Amino acid sequence: EPPAAEGGEAAGGGDELISVGFSQVGAESGWRAANTKSIQDTITEENGFELSFSDAQQKQENQISALRNYIAQGVDVLAFSPVVETGWDAVLEEAKAANIPVVLTDRAVETEVEDAYVSFIGSDFVKEGEMAGEWAAEEYDGEGYKVVELQGTTGSAPAIDRKEGFASAIEGTDLEIIDSQTGDFTRDGGKKVMEGFLTAHDDIDVVFAHNDDMGLGAIEAIEAAGKTPGEDIKIITIDAVKDGMQALADGKINYIVECNPLLGPDLAEVIKATVAGEPVEERIVVKDEAFDQEAAVAALPDRQY
Numbered sequence: 001e002p003p004a005a006e007g008g009e010a011a012g013g014g015d016e017l018i019s020v021g022f023s024q025v026g027a028e029s030g031w032r033a034a035n036t037k038s039i040q041d042t043i044t045e046e047n048g049f050e051l052s053f054s055d056a057q058q059k060q061e062n063q064i065s066a067l068r069n070y071i072a073q074g075v076d077v078l079a080f081s082p083v084v085e086t087g088w089d090a091v092l093e094e095a096k097a098a099n100i101p102v103v104l105t106d107r108a109v110e111t112e113v114e115d116a117y118v119s120f121i122g123s124d125f126v127k128e129g130e131m132a133g134e135w136a137a138e139e140y141d142g143e144g145y146k147v148v149e150l151q152g153t154t155g156s157a158p159a160i161d162r163k164e165g166f167a168s169a170i171e172g173t174d175l176e177i178i179d180s181q182t183g184d185f186t187r188d189g190g191k192k193v194m195e196g197f198l199t200a201h202d203d204i205d206v207v208f209a210h211n212d213d214m215g216l217g218a219i220e221a222i223e224a225a226g227k228t229p230g231e232d233i234k235i236i237t238i239d240a241v242k243d244g245m246q247a248l249a250d251g252k253i254n255y256i257v258e259c260n261p262l263l264g265p266d267l268a269e270v271i272k273a274t275v276a277g278e279p280v281e282e283r284i285v286v287k288d289e290a291f292d293q294e295a296a297v298a299a300l301p302d303r304q305y
């Protein structure tokens with residue numbers, strides 16, 4: 001079969017490729033790497049797409065300028081995972097004025113723009129926080145435990161929602177959040193913030209980290225302080241990427257709520273349906289599980305990411 005022609009002809013079939021401009025948050029975590037791979041593995045020429053992909057390095061201004069470039073290029077569909085919730089109205093208006101449908105993946109936006117996007121595909125972050133909090137409440141209520149929280153990127157949907165979900169689930173228990181700061185979803189951020197927590201407080205019993213990477217950074221800080229992660233200080237995280245699951249299997253993390261990063265297949269379907277003028281679901285909620293040590297040991301051999 002001849003290779004795909006320039007200008008958007010699909011190999012063999014003669015069908016037009018659907019051009020997609022995707023603006024990714026960054027490469028801040030293992031979760032993000034798996035999410036990027038899922039998108040790049042499914043939004044392919046073979047599947048009928050021409051993907052332009054950019055990494056915004058966790059900066060909203062980079063995302064906005066990437067989206068503006070894609071609008072100027074006249075892509076068929078825009079997709080992005082918004083680093084923070086607010087501040088998108090102008091660019092969403094521009095996409096709308098250019099008649100380019102927008103699909104949100106992973107993170108939500110708060111916008112005044114009507115019909116700003118056709119679909120939002122991603123996890124329920126409030127529920128993830130609740131699942132983490134419910135487990136903590138069940139395991140630790142009655143111990144008078146002090147909790148520190150490593151928040152995700154300030155202003156991002158997962159940081160706002162996971163904080164809210166966790167807090168509501170531990171309400172009425174004797175678990176107390178004594179400190180809460182952002183580690184920006186990175187391993188390094190988690191380590192630095194945890195070092196600060198350990199200096200400021202000598203009574204930390206539990207860490208709730210909004211993602212595995214920050215939890216893994218916290219493990220380094222706890223070990224450097226001469227304490228045993230998973231025992232002296234319990235750790236609860238969200239994501240369930242391989243490194244996190246390994247730490248859970250090793251007993252250094254105590255519980256992980258999953259956040260499924262494999263959004264590529266749903267994104268491909270939504271884009272195809274949108275371009276074909278078919279109805280799409282405005283909200284596609286991805287299902288998440290949760291793991292304790294035993295479940296992590298069982299799941300690890302088949303874990304893809």
Ligand code: AHR
Binds near residue numbers: 028031210212259
């Ligand atoms: O938006 C999803 C979150 O972003 C993941 O939980 C975290 O690891 C990533 O950086």
